[in-house]
Each structure stands twice: as structure tokens, then as C-alpha cells.
Amino acid sequence: MMRLYDYWRSSAAxxxxxxxxxxxxxxxxxxxDLRRNGGEQHGAAFAAVNPQKLVPALxxxxxxxxxxxxxxxxxxxxxxxxxxxxxxxxxxxxxxAMALTVAADIHPIQNxxxxxxxxxxxxxxxxxxxxxxxxxxxxxxxxxxxxxQRAPQHGPYCYGNSVTLADIALVxxxxxxxxFGCDVSVFPRLxxxxxxxxxxxxxxxxxxxxxxxxx
Amino acid sequence: MMRLYDYWRSSAAxxxxxxxxxxxxxxxxxxxDLRRNGGEQHGAAFAAVNPQKLVPALxxxxxxxxxxxxxxxxxxxxxxxxxxxxxxxxxxxxxxAMALTVAADIHPIQNxxxxxxxxxxxxxxxxxxxxxxxxxxxxxxxxxxxxxQRAPQHGPYCYGNSVTLADIALVxxxxxxxxFGCDVSVFPRLxxxxxxxxxxxxxxxxxxxxxxxxx
Numbered sequence: 001m002m003r004l005y006d007y008w009r010s011s012a013a014x015x016x017x018x019x020x021x022x023x024x025x026x027x028x029x030x031x032x033d034l035r036r037n038g039g040e041q042h043g044a045a046f047a048a049v050n051p052q053k054l055v056p057a058l059x060x061x062x063x064x065x066x067x068x069x070x071x072x073x074x075x076x077x078x079x080x081x082x083x084x085x086x087x088x089x090x091x092x093x094x095x096x097a098m099a100l101t102v103a104a105d106i107h108p109i110q111n112x113x114x115x116x117x118x119x120x121x122x123x124x125x126x127x128x129x130x131x132x133x134x135x136x137x138x139x140x141x142x143x144x145x146x147x148x149q150r151a152p153q154h155g156p157y158c159y160g161n162s163v164t165l166a167d168i169a170l171v172x173x174x175x176x177x178x179x180f181g182c183d184v185s186v187f188p189r190l191x192x193x194x195x196x197x198x199x200x201x202x203x204x205x206x207x208x209x210x211x212x213x214x215x
Numbered sequence: 216m217m218r219l220y221d222y223w224r225s226s227a228a229x230x231x232x233x234x235x236x237x238x239x240x241x242x243x244x245x246x247x248d249l250r251r252n253g254g255e256q257h258g259a260a261f262a263a264v265n266p267q268k269l270v271p272a273l274x275x276x277x278x279x280x281x282x283x284x285x286x287x288x289x290x291x292x293x294x295x296x297x298x299x300x301x302x303x304x305x306x307x308x309x310x311x312a313m314a315l316t317v318a319a320d321i322h323p324i325q326n327x328x329x330x331x332x333x334x335x336x337x338x339x340x341x342x343x344x345x346x347x348x349x350x351x352x353x354x355x356x357x358x359x360x361x362x363x364q365r366a367p368q369h370g371p372y373c374y375g376n377s378v379t380l381a382d383i384a385l386v387x388x389x390x391x392x393x394x395f396g397c398d399v400s401v402f403p404r405l406x407x408x409x410x411x412x413x414x415x416x417x418x419x420x421x422x423x424x425x426x427x428x429x430x
Contacts, residue, residue: 054320065305065309065312066312067315067316070309074305077304078304090278090289092289093288093289096284096288096289097280097281097282100318101282104315104319108323109329114324117350118337122337128336132332132336143269
């Protein structure tokens, strides 16, 4: 039995949904609504599943795994086809670096809990938190655009002709970039790759607006 | 030829130094001083090496790799002994989740560039930026303490009896926690693991205060 603790609006959960679709896996899902009752993830029931109180979490036969990139690496090791980290050790290092540019250097700084803290403890206005998000997204996308342009393998995706972990990180972050009003036209490779990816069923089915409960 | 672009004070570079020591590798090092001239990493010379302008970067025979966790996974694939991600796919998922709890959920939010931005754009005082850092470190360490306590393998380290990627992430973050004045006594497992790790030569040789140029 496999169960995904999911929230339609979470970028990290969105990554795991894409990976599950690419692997052809269809786990049960349990929705954890981060906005209801001050955040259901702070409740005792979910804390027992994931002490870090963050979605996503994947329960695989009673083993609860956390952290989206760790979950996706696990899925890739356990269900090797199609490979999300193909190629040589060098290739994998570049793919992981792209994914981490999003998952470590952009997303954590612009996610909901940080923006809330900025408002509550530093008196930031809605406009100021949006500017904060745009700043960190643009800085990270500038780096990622460079990594994708310099990739030794060229193709429709971040790293050549096959969909990789880097692509899984890009698409949810591009959606956030647009939501915060970033001018993404200055990242032409990322925009083109994102468009190619969003046309794939594994990505479109995982999109926030296509999840039950989306509003 | 292997060359590490390093900065003694960088937590991410510190992680890579530990991994290199554990693998018995001794690359050339090039110091990039993040504090000199408004940050040497913004200069054209280093931007040519790493467009993201962040240390560390590892040049392995002309292939430049970035992002500390991606570099360490690369080293672990290329030099398998001792393994930094031992065990089963489940074990590796838990070890990676611990490492990402630091590298994605704590460190990016408390690093120097974010604290500077908070001061410059949100008028935060020195005391307020320190409180910001303590908040995110404590929140993440609370989660990490839970993950380490619940690990199926117990031993002196984060995950059982061998040093893993999780340990490499912990030690630099614990040093930051103390520097920002966090009360780390509320994380007894993390404090004990950190003490065990700091006694190992691979960790002590990598410590910021033992690097050339440290001040």
C-alpha cells in the first residue's frame, strides 16, 4: 500500500505527483489542507505521520518518507523506468544541481511559511512579500537559465531529450514565478522547457488546478 | 585534476570539505572570499566557473559541478568507499531526508545573502536578523531531532553506526546554530551526534577555523 499525503497547492507535493505519474504509480492520496484551521499540518494526527509537519509525505507499506527530493530519489531507485537521473555520474550531478537550484536556493525562501513570517514579524505588506518572492525566484532562475543553457546535452527539456529530476523541479517553480508576477520572459530557455513539459500528461495531471479540492 | 572553489566560512563548502576528507581526496583549493570587494563570487572570473556565483564548486578535470549535495552525491558515486548513503532504498531516503531538512529547509533561509536582504530591504536590525536565523534553525532542528530519534538504526551518528550524508549536513548547521545563539540543549540527540562527529578527523580538518584564511 502506498499513500501520498498531499496538498494541491504545495510545490513540493506537486513535484512528487509528477514523479509518481512519470513512474506510472497511483497511490492513495490523503489531502492535508495547509490553510484550514491554521494549517492542518500542525495537527497531532499528521505530526504522527511526519514530525516535520510539511507535505508531501509518502507512506510506502508503513514506511513514511519525507522531503520531496528524497522521495523522488527513492521512487527512482525502486522503480527505475523511466530513469529520472539518467546518464553518467557527471550527468546526474548536473541534473541534481539544477533540481537543487530550485529546491534549495529558491523555493524554501519564497514559500508560504516564510512569507507569513515576514508579514507577521517584519511588518511586510502584501506587495513587499511579493517583491521578496520575485527577488529570490529571479536570482535562482538566472542561475538555472545558465545551467540549462550550458548543459552538455541539448533537447526540449532541462537536460537533453529525456525528462529528469530537473524538469520535475522546474515546472512547479515556474508556476510560482508567474503567480508572483515575475517577468519570466528574461529566461527564454526555462520558458520553452516549461511549455514542452506542461504539454506532457504526467505534468498536466499533476498540476495544482487539476487536483481534487483545488480552489 | 580536481579543484575545489572554497570559502572557509561557507556552510555548503564545509559539507563538501567533510565529504572529500571522508573519501580521502585532496583536491587543489581556490579560495573565493565572499566578504571581500562586496563578494568575490560576483566577479567575472568566478561567474565563468559557476554562473550561480555560489560556493562551493568542484572542477573535476574541467567539468565544473555545483550545489553541495549534488557534488557529494557525485563523489559518493565516483568514489564509493566509504558509502555516504549506505543500506537499502528506504535507508537512503531517510538519510537524504535528514540532509535536505538542513540543506533545503534551514540553511537557505538563514544564510548570509538572505540576512543581508532582510537588513537592506526590510530594515531589520542585527538583533532581528539573528532572531530570524534562530527561528528557522530551531524549527528545522526540531524536525531533524525527530527524524534522528525515529531512525530505525541507532548509533552514535544520525543514522546508525556509519557516517552518512545526514551527518555531513548536521555539523555545519550546528556550528551556525551556536553562532546565532540558538539554545541547542533542547535537541539532545543532535548535540550528542554533533559531538561524536566533531571528534572525527574528517570533520575537524574541514572546520572553518582550520582553513587557511580563516579569521
